[in-house]
């Protein structure tokens with residue numbers, strides 16, 4: 034269906050941080066499937082694990098256990114403040130899972146609470162509840178009547194959050210770094226304040242780390258940059274290195290609200306996607322990839338902050354690790370088109386922001402190559 038405005042480009046194969054189009058042209062890929070291909074393309078260990086897994090089992094449903102899913106859940110729990118995992122297939126589905134968990138927890142505790150306070154300018158996905166939680170009206174137009182019980186506070190504004198939470202609220206939903214909304218990191222004060230409100234009122238703090246989680250900021254969870262721990266978190270995108278998987282992780286007091294029959298997904302945590310998740314999480318936690326992201330992320334930050342002095346059209350640079358953006362005084366689209374022409378794939382985050390989400394395995398040399406192409410496009414405006 035006519036849901037996408039695609040670039041006139043057919044991508045056929047990839048290797049590391051590069052992809053090749055059907056006409057043989059080579060591109061440096063700073064989009065990485067929109068922050069999903071965490072290990073780049075054709076990563077040796079991912080290819081080996083998936084190839085092996087398809088010879089054993091792809092899918093059996095959640096009527097039974099499968100070893101890769103148990104291994105992934107165990108690693109996620111062992112390395113985090115969370116106690117339980119629920120697997121699904123996408124970011125929107127992980128958000129739905131978090132919201133359903135918060136509501137059923139409030140319902141089972143008999144609080145009478147049901148409301149979700151999300152943030153303006155946020156993005157949480159395209160399903161009915163997720164798109165309603167998304168704090169940008171353009172994504173909701175034409176889909177009324179909207180999913181009920183969701184309101185919005187100003188991002189990074191504690192007074193606004195405080196006044197949006199009332200006796201009906203059961204959860205606060207925040208992206209620690211807003212992605213689609215223009216690569217805007219939360220302030221530490223804001224996340225700490227949200228945590229305090231949730232503790233005071235006995236409600237759930239939910240972080241959407243679909244884009245900013247799974248190593249993208251140089252820490253496995255973006256919230257580790259802030260020292261603020263939520264009660265539940267939504268993960269997806271990078272967790273499968275390009276294979277569709279989503280996850281809800283939650284602390285036990287909240288997770289226990291789900292009992293058999295309350296929530297489910299046919300494909301969630303199937304053997305193939307979990308095998309992919311195992312490679313990604315091993316690379317990050319056990320094989321030094323997190324440290325690599327922190328280092329090259331610093332390098333990317335330096336390169337991007339240097340652009341402001343050189344090009345008047347570059348107003349700002351923001352982000353953490355390998356989730357970065359530059360804000361322009363002009364639309365991003367023509368510059369992105371020029372970069373594609375010159376062999377660099379980039380994606381916008383809102384009209385005036387160019388987003389940088391290369392694969393986590395990107396090298397400093399590849400970042401320098403990308404910035405050189407970007408500069409040659411910026412010189413033309």
Ligand SMILES: Cc1ncc(COP(=O)(O)O)c(C=O)c1O
Pocket residue numbers: 123124125126128156157158159208212213241242243244245269270
């Ligand atoms: C922060 C955030 N949450 C949720 C989603 C929705 O994820 P999906 O497209 O996998 O449903 C996205 C997608 O861009 C996202 O960036």
